[in-house]
């Protein structure tokens with residue numbers, strides 16, 4: 001399990017470093033002994049009572065080891081740098097001044113204004129649950145969450161759901177049914193599962209429900225493809 005999670009966080013961290021500081025810095029960063037990151041997936045003052053309650057319930061489920069809370073960053077030293085080298089080496093350079101402002105999309109807003117969420121993973125059941133509160137900067141229709149913001153969280157949750165398959169993945173297909181709008185600043189539960197693995201293809205699905213589970217806001221399927229070391233991404 002630790003190895004799987006390790007891979008996911010390594011991927012996330014490597015993407016962030018690569019996009020903000022380039023390949024040379026990525027190589028340097030991963031050769032250093034220890035990196036400390038803030039964990040954005042822990043309760044903060046912007047979290048509603050619903051989000052805190054659900055978070056506490058899932059933390060309780062973690063006590064017997066069946067579920068694991070996924071921190072927003074990883075502090076361990078990655079061992080799999082050779083994989084990223086394979087994928088990133090041929091990437092086209094992007095201007096430094098543009099990259100200096102880059103950051104992971106879902107963690108790019110001020111606390112409480114954008115994506116507030118925590119994720120939990122059940123390895124035996126190959127399930128990932130995301131507790132998500134969409135803040136005021138994510139408005140679509142007046143008073144409701146933007147569909148693209150929900151798509152982002154669905155993509156992220158389904159992406160995390162692929163972690164039981166070792167390797168580096170990218171979303172190839174995302175199919176979302178929007179069934180009921182989500183009131184802005186409310187909390188929803190995104191429940192995802194790994195359905196099938198066929199070679200490099202991982203099929204995942206999820207539903208998005210209100211906290212009381214009475215409202216089905218959305219359901220979705222996703223296809224993630226394991227990256228081929230023989231192919232450049234650019």
Ligand SMILES: CCCCCCCCCC(=O)SCCNC(=O)CCNC(=O)[C@H](O)C(C)(C)COP(=O)(O)OP(=O)(O)OC[C@H]1O[C@@H](n2cnc3c(N)ncnc32)[C@H](O)[C@@H]1OP(=O)(O)O
Nearest residue numbers: 008012155156159160170171172173201223225227228231
């Ligand atoms: C905490 C960390 C987790 C964070 C989660 C983050 C979630 C966010 C993830 C993203 O947003 S990723 C960014 C959005 N995605 C992309 O930009 C991907 C762009 N697409 C690509 O780079 C390539 O198309 C891709 C790497 C996905 C696949 O290219 P490949 O050349 O490696 O695959 P190939 O074309 O050989 O196809 C492999 C298989 O997949 C199938 N396939 C590929 N794309 C497909 C597609 N779109 N729909 C259906 N099938 C598809 C293809 O038919 C084939 O099936 P078979 O093996 O059965 O022949």
